[in-house]
Amino acid sequence: MHLPFLPDILSTIIITKFLPQYKSYESFVIEAVHAVTILIIGLLVVGSFVRYIREVIIKTNKGLYGISLIIRIVFYVVIMALVLSAFHVSVTGILAGSAIGGIVLGLAVQTVASNVLSSVFATSSNTLKFGETISVNSWVWSVETTGKIVEVKTLFSKMLTKDNNVIYLPNSEILGNSVITEYRNDGGSYIYPLNITAQADVPADKILQEIKNNNDFSDIKFFLSTKNGISNTFEALITFDEVTELNEKIARANMALDSAYWNVKSRFNVLGPNSMWEGPENIYPLSIVLNSDVSSEKVIEEVSKQLPDSGVILLARGGSTNTFLAKVKLSGKSMDKVINDTNLVFENIYNKLKAENQPKGDEKKQ
Numbered sequence: 408m409h410l411p412f413l414p415d416i417l418s419t420i421i422i423t424k425f426l427p428q429y430k431s432y433e434s435f436v437i438e439a440v441h442a443v444t445i446l447i448i449g450l451l452v453v454g455s456f457v458r459y460i461r462e463v464i465i466k467t468n469k470g471l472y473g474i475s476l477i478i479r480i481v482f483y484v485v486i487m488a489l490v491l492s493a494f495h496v497s498v499t500g501i502l503a504g505s506a507i508g509g510i511v512l513g514l515a516v517q518t519v520a521s522n523v524l525s526s527v528f529a530t531s532s533n534t535l536k537f538g539e540t541i542s543v544n545s546w547v548w549s550v551e552t553t554g555k556i557v558e559v560k561t562l563f564s565k566m567l568t569k570d571n572n573v574i575y576l577p578n579s580e581i582l583g584n585s586v587i588t589e590y591r592n593d594g595g596s597y598i599y600p601l602n603i604t605a606q607a608d609v610p611a612d613k614i615l616q617e618i619k620n621n622n623d624f625s626d627i628k629f630f631l632s633t634k635n636g637i638s639n640t641f642e643a644l645i646t647f648d649e650v651t652e653l654n655e656k657i658a659r660a661n662m663a664l665d666s667a668y669w670n671v672k673s674r675f676n677v678l679g680p681n682s683m684w685e686g687p688e689n690i691y692p693l694s695i696v697l698n699s700d701v702s703s704e705k706v707i708e709e710v711s712k713q714l715p716d717s718g719v720i721l722l723a724r725g726g727s728t729n730t731f732l733a734k735v736k737l738s739g740k741s742m743d744k745v746i747n748d749t750n751l752v753f754e755n756i757y758n759k760l761k762a763e764n765q766p767k768g769d770e771k772k773q
Contacts, residue, residue: 442490449486453479480561535559535581536589540597540650543576545585552576553599555650569653597650601643601657602632603664609671611639617667627660674742693746694722695731695753701760703729709756714749 457479535541535556542553543566554568563575581587590597605614611631618629632642643660647653697706703721706729710719714733722732735749 445489446486449482449489453482453486456482535564535578535587540590542588542590543581543585544588545580553650553653567650569650571651596646596648599645599647599653599657601645601660603641603643603661604638605641605664605668607634607637607639609668609675611641613671614639614641614664614667617670618663621667621670622663624659624663626656627663629660629664690734690736691742691745693733693735693749695733695750696728697731697753697757699725699727699729701757701764703731705760706731706753706756709760710752713752713756717749 537556537559540553540555542551544551552566552568552574554566554574556564557567557573558565559578562578564578564581566574566576568574590599611634615629615631618624626646628644630642630644631639633640641664643664645653645656645660647656703724707719707721710717710731710733714735717733717735719731719733721729723730731753733749733753735745737745
C-alpha cells in the first residue's frame with residue numbers, strides 16, 4: 408500500500424466524474440500516469456545534471472567529457488527500469504528472459520548497442536575529445552572528413568566541418584572502421600598538412616625560394632615532400648586555431664605555390680636554363696654567340712675593359728660562330744636589364760671590331 412500523490416488523485420477525479428465508462432481501467436491509467444511522471448521528471452533531472460557537468464566541469468577539463476555520456480546512459484537505464492516498475496514489470500525477469508528472446512532482442516538492437524558502446528569507449532579512451540579538431544578517414548565513406556567535435560552523443564558524434572557545416576557521424580563507424588588523425592600541437596593551435604603537386608620541369612628549390620621571397624607567411628610552412636621524374640610533391644603545414652579558418656588558409660597555400668611555380672617557369676622560358684643557375688654574390692652566367700668573322704681574343708680584351716668583373720671566356724668555337732660566357736653581377740638590378748645591357752656591350756664591341764677589320768680587307772683585295 409502506498410500513499411496517493413497528486414497525479415493519482417487527479418486521475419481518479421477525472422475518470423469518476425467525466426469518464427465513468429472507463430472506471431474499470433482506472434488502475435491501468437494510474438500506472439500510465441506514474442510511468443509518464445517518472446519519465447518526465449527523470450529526463451528533466453538528467454538533462455539538468457548533464458548540462459551542469461558540461462558547463463561547469465568540462466569547460467575546465469575537456470578530458471572529463473566522457474563522464475557526461477556515461478552518466479546519461481546510466482540515468483536512462485535507471486529511468487527505464489523505474490518506468491517498467493510503474494507497470495509492475497519485473498526488471499529481473501526481463502534480464503533473466505529466455506535465450507531465444509535475448510538473441511532476437513540482440514539482433515534487433517545490435518546497431519544501437521554498437522553505437523552506444525562505441526560512444527562510451529571512444530570518450531573513455533580519449534579517441535574522441537570534445538572540442539578537438541580531427542580528420543576521419545573511413546572506408547565506409549570515401550571522402551576524408553575534417554572538423555571539430557562539438558558533441559559526442561549516445562548514437563552519433565556531432566562535427567563542425569571546415570566548410571562550416573554540421574554533420575553527424577555514427578560512433579560505431581568512427582571507432583571500428585576509421586582512421587582518426589588529431590591535429591593538435593604543443594602550442595595549443597592545430598597543424599594541418601596539405602600536399603600540393605607541381606610538375607618537375609623546374610627546380611623544386613627555386614619554387615620554395617620564390618614562395619619565401621614573395622610571401623610573408625607566419626602560419627604556413629612549405630617543404631618538399633617527395634619527388635620523381637614527372638612531379639614534385641610539396642607539403643604545406645598550416646597552423647590554425649578554428650576549423651572554419653582552414654579553407655581560406657588552404658586556398659592561400661595553393662595560390663602561393665601555383666604563383667611561385669609559374670613565376671619560375673616563366674623566367675626559365677624567357678631567360679633560358681641559365682636562369683636556374685646559382686652562384687656566389689648573385690652572379691648570373693650569360694652565354695653570348697657572335698659571328699666568328701672578328702677575333703675572339705680582341706672581343707675578350709674589349710669586354711674585359713668595359714666589364715672588368717665579367718670574367719669573360721671563350722666557351723665554344725664553331726665554324727661560323729664563337730660562344731662567350733660572361734659571369735655578370737646583378738648588383739640589385741633586375742635580371743632582364745643586366746642581360747640586355749651585357750648583350751648590348753658585346754654587340755657594340757663586335758660592330759666596332761668588324762668595322763676596324765673592313766678597310767684592311769678592302770686593301771688586300773686591291
